[in-house]
Amino acid sequence: MENGLWMKSFFRFLLSKKRTPDSKVELAYDTIEEQLAGALPELRPAAEQYWRVEGAEGQDSGAYIFFESMFGCYVEVLLVLDGSPSRDRLLRRAFGFVEEMFASGDVRVGELAYVGMFEGMDSWWIVRAKPFIGKRAAARMDRFNAGWRSFSASDVPAGESKWRGPDIIDLFNVRAVIASELAAEGLGLDDIPGVTHT
Numbered sequence: 001m002e003n004g005l006w007m008k009s010f011f012r013f014l015l016s017k018k019r020t021p022d023s024k025v026e027l028a029y030d031t032i033e034e035q036l037a038g039a040l041p042e043l044r045p046a047a048e049q050y051w052r053v054e055g056a057e058g059q060d061s062g063a064y065i066f067f068e069s070m071f072g073c074y075v076e077v078l079l080v081l082d083g084s085p086s087r088d089r090l091l092r093r094a095f096g097f098v099e100e101m102f103a104s105g106d107v108r109v110g111e112l113a114y115v116g117m118f119e120g121m122d123s124w125w126i127v128r129a130k131p132f133i134g135k136r137a138a139a140r141m142d143r144f145n146a147g148w149r150s151f152s153a154s155d156v157p158a159g160e161s162k163w164r165g166p167d168i169i170d171l172f173n174v175r176a177v178i179a180s181e182l183a184a185e186g187l188g189l190d191d192i193p194g195v196t197h198t
Contacts, residue, residue, distance in 0.1 A: 027101055029108035033057040033066045039097050042090070042181055046070055049172040049198065067116035073174045073194075075117070079128040080168070080193045086182050091132045099134035114140050126151050168194030 027035050034057055037047040050070045054060040071094070078091050101113035118141060121129075126148050133141070141148050175196050179189040 026106075027104040027109045028106050029063060029112065031057065032063050032101075032109060032112065033060075036067075036071060036097060039100075040093055042177055043071070043074060043174075046074065046172045046174045046177050053172070053198075063112055064116055067112055070172045070174060072116060073168065073170050073172070074178070075129075076125070077168055077170070077175060077178055077192060077194055079125060081178075081182075084182070084185050086185050088132075090178070090181060091129075095129070095132040095134060095137070099136050102134075102136035102140060110140075113137070114144070118145070123151050127153055170194050170196040171198065173198060 033047065033051075037044045047066075047070060050066055051057065051060065054065065057066075060066060075091070075094050078087055078094070081087050098113050098117050101109045104110055114137075118137065126145075130149075130151070138149075173196060175192040175194055176189060179187060179192050182192075
């Protein structure tokens with residue numbers, strides 16, 4: 001999606017939502033799936049695939065399943081890829097949304113952000129994500145994962161590397177979304193790590 005088009009869509013989304021002193025947008029657990037798809041419109045095709053398979057928001061298995069299986073897959077695939085301007089832009093936007101989740105007055109949204117995005121992540125994931133982790137997320141990580149800031153590439157065990165690509169299972173065409181977003185950099189679906197099962 002063109003950067004200008006994305007910005008217009010994102011600002012329309014921001015203007016349509018309730019604002020609070022602590023957050024640009026008041027994110028709510030009961031509508032977080034739609035809010036994520038609105039804030040990151042390139043993910044809408046994957047979100048709609050999820051809703052077709054799992055049921056509409058509120059009728060599906062819940063925000064944790066949506067967040068971990070669709071959004072988590074998106075972030076993981078992007079982290080596995082080598083850095084590039086478009087890949088890094090997508091990760092900044094994704095982690096920016098997570099940062100807003102931590103600012104929500106709905107405590108369940110912050111818990112979803114931590115559990116769905118950070119809890120139990122391998123050291124390779126943390127090392128690759130570090131440049132994109134915001135202040136609120138870092139503060140939460142400091143509380144629950146002491147020592148994460150000192151992780152470096154040398155701390156990643158031999159069997160645990162960024163090349164986990166074949167182990168990534170994409171159930172909602174997230175890889176196709178990423179391929180579309182990175183096509184201008186010469187990447188196609190075959191270049192995107194993981195396996196898609198729909």
